[in-house]
Amino acid sequence: MGYNLLEDTNRSETIDKHFLKPANRSPGHGLHAEYFDNLDLKGAPVLTRIDSIMRQYWWRGFPGKQVSENHFSMRWTGMITPPATGLYEIKITTNGKNRLYIDDSVIVNDWDHLENSIEQKPIFMEKGKEYKIEVDYADSVNYASINLQWRRFYEKPSDERLAADAVSLAKRSDVVIVVAGISPQLEGEESPSTSPASKEETARA
Secondary structure (H helix, E strand, C coil): CCCCCCCCCCCCCEECCCHHEEEECCCCCCCEEEECCCCCCCCCEEEEECCCEEEEECCCCCCCCCCCCCEEEEEEEEEEEECCCCEEEEEEEECCEEEEEEECCCCCCCCCCCEEEEEEEEEEEEECCEEEEEEEECCCCCCCEEEEEEEEECCCCCCCCCCCCCHHHHHCCCCCCCCCCCCCCCCCHHHHCHHHHHHHHHHHH
């Protein structure tokens, strides 16, 4: 690489269903979903199914005709298996209340928050090991949604080490191709501008 990227490309992404198995030994991938017609996960669920998409946007709608619009709660349960060993950041983005448990330990608890919640916390997990997971959610506002995400933290090598490795490799090579530059997000002159002054300067150039 020669140098660490200035832009962090290791961003959170929605957890893919292939890393999840539903509770109760149900077949397939995803999480076992239970939907309740109240905000407290009480009583018998009015709808049960396997949710294979961990990014749900019901907005002004609802998960099913059995579920009350803007007045329901949901529980996802199952197992999560990480693809690599390391420190993961688990992130929940919701319009509503949420809780997250890993192996029955509380990882995220924002049950008292009413809307627009983004909660995240790092947790160490081992490759191939199954961890029990539970996600609780309650919607009492418009635009119901939940997004369960993660990302793995990487230990970046120093810029000096990357540069030294690149120079060493170049010295042993017959041909060296160098790709260099910065993102338009970092360079103002490369960014689009609609100000009158910038248009005048461009015309003169």
